[in-house]
Amino acid sequence: MHVDDTVVDEALSLMADLSLTMEVTEVSKMSAQAGTILSGLGFSQQMIDGRFTELSGGWKSRCSLAGSLLVQSDVLLLDEPSNFLDLDATLWLERYLQTQTRTVVITSHDQMFLENVVEETILIRNCGLRYFDGTPRAYEINQRKEAKRTGKQREAMAKKKEQIEASIQKGKETAKKTGDENRLRMVKSRQKKLDDRWGIEQSAKGGRFKLNRDLAGYHLTSRAEIAQDEVERRVKMTLPQPSKLRTSGDLIHFQDVAFRYPKTKNNVVEGVSFTVGQTGRCSFIGANGEGKSTIAKLVLGELQPTCGTITRHPTLKIGYFSQTSVEELSALPEERDAPTTALMHFMAYFANKGETVEERDARSFLGGLGLPGKLSSHTPVKALSGGQKVRLAFALIMWDPPHLLLLDEITTHVDAPTIEALALSLRRYSGTIILVTHDRWFNRVVIEGIPPREAFDHDDLDESASESSSDDEENVRKGETYRVGGGKVRLTPGGMTQYIGIVERRMAKREMAAKAG
Ligand SMILES: Nc1ncnc2c1ncn2[C@@H]1O[C@H](COP(=O)(O)OP(=O)(O)OP(=O)(O)O)[C@@H](O)[C@H]1O
Incomplete structure (x- = not known):
């Protein structure tokens, strides 16, 4: 068959034009999508336009997460995606993943995140996989x-x-x-x-x-033994209670406090006023970089206010869990022959302070905080999981129980059983608690006094068989939640639920603005 060369040329040129147009459309579509994803994950326009190399570690991790979301694939694999995210970005990611039609496979310790995103669960247990048609909860x-x-x-x-x-x-x-x-x-x-x-x-x-x-399989008898399925063991924590302060008066009082870091132009926070009494508890929540840890350091006295006054009870003892407490344990010096165990570290820590702790007492104390038996005496600290290291760092604080527990992001990188054990024990702690957290469930249970099984975003599961329902509600105290943002600290009477509402409205506004633009 003869084909006219001019027709072929025309067809080729048309195809080239079309593919060019398609590429341009794809590229511009992708760049718009990239913008949406990056801003959803908290990037400002300035950061989006700036250099990747100038981003901090956390923001680089967020950027690679954005890259993975952007790639059009059949399966999206996400390993602990919410670890580097604040609550605002986590909420955005939840909504983004809910709209995905592709298969999404996630590993995560964040129960609330999984509860809101996944439909099926694959458990890794005893070197095998077990399938369940529902969320991990x-x-x-x-x-x-x-x-x-x-x-x-x-x-x-x-x-x-x-x-x-x-x-x-x-x-x-x-x-x-x-x-x-x-x-x-x-x-x-x-x-x-x-x-x-x-x-x-x-x-x-x-x-x-x-x-x-x-019952599947071949059996020698006509009946089967009643198999008692292995239920994941709950971590149990028993907290010692602090002594009562001899004199009355509030523990901490902030009056019109402002703070600016040296050699910087703007205050991180200003006009901050709040009071925490002897049996009070409160939390500071908000997006990354808004000043929550700065407030914790002001409470501790590690930073001094630029303006305003901070008053502390004169005999107040503070126990401080900082965002670096676990890193410090990971950085313990290596000793080849006798690697440091939790028990050794615990005893050496107090020996350095001139306090003798009997081995028997140390063992039983660590056991009571979720590091029983050989886990404390034989496993090197370096080999402990993130959650187990948190238990050790927490034990160091709790040996001499403080009047005020100041906990900055204690649940980050921690397994769900440790988070649950911590929350349940803190709920009944008779001392004061100040919490900095991104964890919705944790804030609701520890600060807002909501019963553990009612503290999820959706309370549609019948938990009548859950042990956590045995929680003794009488001793549970309710505290205040403050949101930190735009340099201000605001009381948020509706707690996490109110804050989530604020973030959702902000997201909706941003989306509308993006559409209009
Ligand atoms: N030593 C410092 N010098 C100058 N600026 C600092 C210093 N430490 C923190 N900042 C800045 O102060 C602001 C508040 O930091 P802060 O760590 O209090 O925020 P945050 O709300 O706790 O954040 P995250 O949720 O990420 O822990 C941030 O913009 C941070 O970059």
Whole structure:
């Protein structure tokens, strides 16, 4: 077939034009998308236009997260995406991921984030994968319900077995005494039945258990043992309580405080006034870089106000967990032959202060804070997980329980069981607590006094089998939440929920402005 060269040329040129137009459209579309993602993750226009190399470590991590979100892929893999994000950016990311039609696979310790984003859970346990159709929280609740159900079944069956065995024994004795062969045969057959067929009577659905239907695999007996599924062990923390201050008066009072770092132009915060009483508690929440840690350092006395006054109770003892407490533990000097364990570090820490701590007391104290047995005496500090290092850093603060616990982002990089244990124990701490946090659930439970199972964004799961419901509500105190932003510190009576509302309205406004622009 003859094809006219001019037609071919025209077609080629048309194709080239089209692909060029498409590329330009794609590129401009991508750059608009990149702008949306970056600003959603908290980048200002100045940062978006600035050099990547001039960004701090945290912002570089945010930028690579933005890059991963931007790439059009079938599967999006995210490893601890909320670790470097403040609450504002986390909320944006949650909403972004909810709109994704591609498969998203996430590893995260942030229970609330997972609760709001995922639909299915894959658990890694005993070197295997286990699949669950629901969120990790739903899985946990399900497991506890199941454990409760099988526990009851086990108890009932053990009782029944005991009764049958007793009656068999009695039957045997009577048959032997009377020489009744028939009776002896009957008793033996009962014993055989007991040996062969003992096991589950009720299926998970409540009906009669059938081995070939309710349990997979090959079995030697016609019934199955009631399997007690392994429920993830809760970390338990028992906090010592501080002594009462001998004199009355507030612990901390800020009056019109302003602070500016040396050689900088603007105040980080100004007009800050608040009071924390002897049994009070409060938190400071807000986006990164707004001045929360600065306020913590002003409370501690590490920084002095540029203007205004800060008054502290004269005999106040403060226990301070800073954002670098865990890094300091990771940076302990290496000792090849005898690596430092939590127990060794704990004892050496107080020995350096001239205080002798008996090994027995140290072991039991560390055990009470979630570092039991060999975990404290044999595992090198460097090999402890992030959550375990937090437990050690916290133990150093709690040995001599302070009147005021000042905790700056204690939940970052921490596993969910440690966060839960911390929250439950802090809830009942009789001393004062000042918290800096991005963690919604933690703030609600520790500061706002909301019961743990009601502190999620959505409370639509039936947690009647959850142990945390046994929390003693009478001793729980409620405190104030302050939001820090734009140089101001504002009381936020509605706590985290009010703050989330403010952030959401801000996001909506930004999106509308971006659309209009
Ligand atoms: N030593 C310093 N010198 C100058 N500026 C500082 C210094 N330390 C902090 N800043 C600046 O002060 C502001 C407030 O910092 P701060 O650490 O208090 O914020 P933050 O709200 O705690 O942030 P994050 O949530 O990231 O911990 C930031 O802009 C920070 O860059």
